Amino acid sequence: SQTIHQWPATLVQPVGSPLSLECTVEGTSNPNLYWYRQAAGRGLQLLFYSVGIGQISSEVPQNLSASRPQDRQFILSSKKLLLSDSGFYLCAWSRNSPLHFGNGTRLTVT
Amino acid sequence: AQRVTQPEKLLSVFKGAPVELKCNYSYSGSPELFWYVQYSRQRLQLLLRHISRESIKGFTADLNKGETSFHLKKPFAQEEDSAMYYCALVGAQGAQKLVFGQGTRLTINP
Numbered sequence: 001s002q003t004i005h006q007w008p009a010t011l012v013q014p015v016g017s018p019l020s021l022e023c024t025v026e027g028t029s030n031p032n033l034y035w036y037r038q039a040a041g042r043g044l045q046l047l048f049y050s051v052g053i054g055q056i057s058s059e060v061p062q063n064l065s066a067s068r069p070q071d072r073q074f075i076l077s078s079k080k081l082l083l084s085d086s087g088f089y090l091c092a093w094s095r096n097s098p099l100h101f102g103n104g105t106r107l108t109v110t
Numbered sequence: 111a112q113r114v115t116q117p118e119k120l121l122s123v124f125k126g127a128p129v130e131l132k133c134n135y136s137y138s139g140s141p142e143l144f145w146y147v148q149y150s151r152q153r154l155q156l157l158l159r160h161i162s163r164e165s166i167k168g169f170t171a172d173l174n175k176g177e178t179s180f181h182l183k184k185p186f187a188q189e190e191d192s193a194m195y196y197c198a199l200v201g202a203q204g205a206q207k208l209v210f211g212q213g214t215r216l217t218i219n220p
Contacts, residue, residue, distance in 0.1 A: 032206055043116075043212035044154075044196060059207075090154065094206045098144055101154040 002027035006091045006102030014110055019064075019078040021105050023091030026072065031093040033074040035066055038088040038104070047089075050074060081109045112137050112201040116211035123187050124219050131182040131214045133171075133197030141199045143173055143180040144208070148194040157182075157195070167191070187218045 006023045013019060025031050035047045046059045048066035056066050063082050067075045074091060086109045092099040113136040123129055135141060145157040158166045160173040160180060171182045180197060197211040 034207075036210075044198075044210035046207060046209070049207055096206065098146075098156040098159060099206070099208055100156075103153050 002093075002100065004091060004093055004100060004102045006105060008105060009103065010106045010108075012108045012110060013081050015083055016080045019076070019081050019085070019107070021076040021089055021091075021107075023074045023076075023102055024072055025074075025093045028072070028093070028095060030071060031095055033068060034092040034094075034099065035074065035076050036090040036092065036101075038090060040087075044090070048076070083109050085109050112141070112199055112209045114197050114199050114209055114211035116195075116197055116214050118214045119212065120215050120217070122217045122219060125189055126186050129182075129184045129187045129191065129216065129218075131195050131197075131216065133180045133182065133211060135178050135180065135197075135199050137178075137199060137201050139201060141201050143171070144198045144200070145169070145171055145180075145182050146196040146198055146210075148196070150193070154196070189218045189220060192216060192218045 003026045033050045036044045037047055038044050048056055048058055050056050050068045053068055053071055064078050086107055089105045091102040115134045117132050143160040146154050147157040148154045158164055169182055169184045171180050173180050194213050194215050196213045198208045200206055200208055
C-alpha cells in the first residue's frame, strides 16, 4: 500500500533562517506531488506541484521554493524565512484523483 | 478561474439534527468535486467525491450544475462528525490540482 511521510511535524525557526521540509512517498511510482499551506482563516492554498522529477510548477509568488530530486521525494525550501511564512504545510500525492495527504508540518517563524 | 467558496467558517448543530455544509464553485468547464474532512489529530482525508455518488458515514453531496453548488448533507448529525470540512474542485485534469475552499468547522453539540 502507498504511504506518505512528511517531517518534521513541528518546527520553530527565527526570521531570516533557512527552511527545508521533506516529503517522501512509498508504494507508488511517478506520482504527482503537491505542497499546500493551511493558514488560519485562509483554507488550503496550493503552493507547488510536480508531475515528474525536476518539474516544478509554482502557483503563487512567494518566499518559498520546491524541488523534486527523486521520483518520490518533494522538498519545500526557503533561503530566508519571513514571519508570514508561518503556517501548516501539507504534502500530498496522487496518481489520479483524489489526493492523499501527509500529516503536515506546523511551522512557526519567530 | 477556478474558485471554491464555503460561506460558513463555523457551523454548530445539535446531535440528531440535520446538517448542511454549503459549497459553491466557479469553473467554466466540467469540474470534479470533492469533500475532504480533517478530524482532530488526524490527517486530511477524502470523504466523498461527486462521481462516486456514494453515501459515506451518512453524508451525501449532490452536484448542482445550475446553481454551481456541491453542498454536503447528513440527516442526523452525530458527535463524531465534529471536524473541519473542505470542499475542493479539480479543473486542470492533467495535473490533478485541487482548489480548496476555506473550510467549515463543524461542531456537533450533545
